[in-house]
Amino acid sequence: PDVRLWGGRFADGPAQALEKLSASVHFDWRLAPYDIAGSRAHARVLHTAGLLTADELSRMTEGLDRLEADVADGSFTGTVADEDVHTALERGLIERLGPDLGGKLRAGRSRNDQVATLFRMYLRDHARIIGGLIADLQAALIGLAEGNPGVAMPGRTHLQHAQPVLFAHHVLAHVQALSRDAQRLRQWDERAAVSPYGSGALAGSSLGLDPEAVAADLGFEGGSAANSIDGTASRDFVAEFAFITAMIGVDLSRIAEEVIIWNTKEFSFVTLHDAFSTGSSIMPQKKNPDIAELARGKSGRLIGNLTGLLATLKALPLAYNRDLQEDKEPVFDSCDQLEILLPAFTGMMATLTVNRERMAELAPAGFSLATDVAEWLVKRGVPFRVAHEVAGECVKVCEAEGIELEDLTDEQFAKISPHLTPDVRGVLNVPGALAARDGRGGTAPSAVAVQLAEAKEALARQ
Numbered sequence: 001p002d003v004r005l006w007g008g009r010f011a012d013g014p015a016q017a018l019e020k021l022s023a024s025v026h027f028d029w030r031l032a033p034y035d036i037a038g039s040r041a042h043a044r045v046l047h048t049a050g051l052l053t054a055d056e057l058s059r060m061t062e063g064l065d066r067l068e069a070d071v072a073d074g075s076f077t078g079t080v081a082d083e084d085v086h087t088a089l090e091r092g093l094i095e096r097l098g099p100d101l102g103g104k105l106r107a108g109r110s111r112n113d114q115v116a117t118l119f120r121m122y123l124r125d126h127a128r129i130i131g132g133l134i135a136d137l138q139a140a141l142i143g144l145a146e147g148n149p150g151v152a153m154p155g156r157t158h159l160q161h162a163q164p165v166l167f168a169h170h171v172l173a174h175v176q177a178l179s180r181d182a183q184r185l186r187q188w189d190e191r192a193a194v195s196p197y198g199s200g201a202l203a204g205s206s207l208g209l210d211p212e213a214v215a216a217d218l219g220f221e222g223g224s225a226a227n228s229i230d231g232t233a234s235r236d237f238v239a240e241f242a243f244i245t246a247m248i249g250v251d252l253s254r255i256a257e258e259v260i261i262w263n264t265k266e267f268s269f270v271t272l273h274d275a276f277s278t279g280s281s282i283m284p285q286k287k288n289p290d291i292a293e294l295a296r297g298k299s300g301r302l303i304g305n306l307t308g309l310l311a312t313l314k315a316l317p318l319a320y321n322r323d324l325q326e327d328k329e330p331v332f333d334s335c336d337q338l339e340i341l342l343p344a345f346t347g348m349m350a351t352l353t354v355n356r357e358r359m360a361e362l363a364p365a366g367f368s369l370a371t372d373v374a375e376w377l378v379k380r381g382v383p384f385r386v387a388h389e390v391a392g393e394c395v396k397v398c399e400a401e402g403i404e405l406e407d408l409t410d411e412q413f414a415k416i417s418p419h420l421t422p423d424v425r426g427v428l429n430v431p432g433a434l435a436a437r438d439g440r441g442g443t444a445p446s447a448v449a450v451q452l453a454e455a456k457e458a459l460a461r462q
């Protein structure tokens, strides 16, 4: 029998080449459980509208239960001839209930409103999964910050030594970015919680079905689509989801790049756990940060998924066009990649060890306390413009002599500027420089303790 949902007006079957092009069942099969949930809800509104008797509804529901079990255990699957998951599941239902009852379910719905609804359901579930995995990473980073209290490191701008900061301060900066990503997922979900079911192909249904009841049944807190054309044709919910996953990828890539640099011989700031690093097939000594590199690489792929999707949507006229079948693979891929990457990435961050002595030793290097000299002068009434010059002169002398700021003699200080009395040395130490920056968000141990407490509290509420 012809499984196509649209064979009536055609004299000939589809060419094989068309079938091959048209088929999406190999990638949209993952929507099957959502399709069946949608069918259950749809059967109920057909009954409410008087289009299915109570007996038909209960047989239909029972048939859908059986189909669901057969899909779950793999005894029923779609084929290329089925075209897509919706067609395959209608065939499955008819095989179980016969064409008279099985053929009734399609009334008042279209694959256009179905697929828009199911895709939202799928992405909402995966937003929750990815949100949970991000929370795990945040917890690992919070643990890393908490496990290394008071450890100073060189803070950098332009990758050059800038000012000393606490390692925990630096790590907690990444936690902030991740918590915004998690928030983006939650806020996206609020917008995505609108059900297109009942929009039909584009114009709505003449059968008196209740889209709000279906929406409630399927857990769409925002109710049903306010406009059936928008319900079937809009995909900004997909694009926005793809942006959030790309942003997560980019945020991970920034942590990854630092881990890769920190893990070099030259930096030697961190050591990766054996279980979360890889070796070389030729160089026996190698221990590589592959997880971080894959994170960096996959971020490109996630950006590509977003870009490709936006290109597909650009200039697409209303309402549904078959182009929209191209919306699923990239975003399914973004989910898959993050769900594989995040657990490994979290494991890497949770198990790496920090070379505290090395970090602390380098914290004051590169004249990173020059700003402290300038600010010390400002506190003594010297205009910052002059103070900046004077501190810069100190650096120049040090560079010429190959010494550090604290090695300058009283005479050298006095020669550079009469304002530089010997007690300037009081600020030429890392603990002092850190402790002085005790305003909100600063790098002082007291301020970082507040950040840590707030990050833990926010994560618990997240």
Ligand code: ARG
Residues within 6 Å of the ligand: 024, 028, 084, 111, 112, 115, 320, 322, 324, 325, 326
């Ligand atoms: N498989 C399609 C998609 O993913 C849904 C089917 C709509 N097909 C159609 N000819 N109207 O968008």
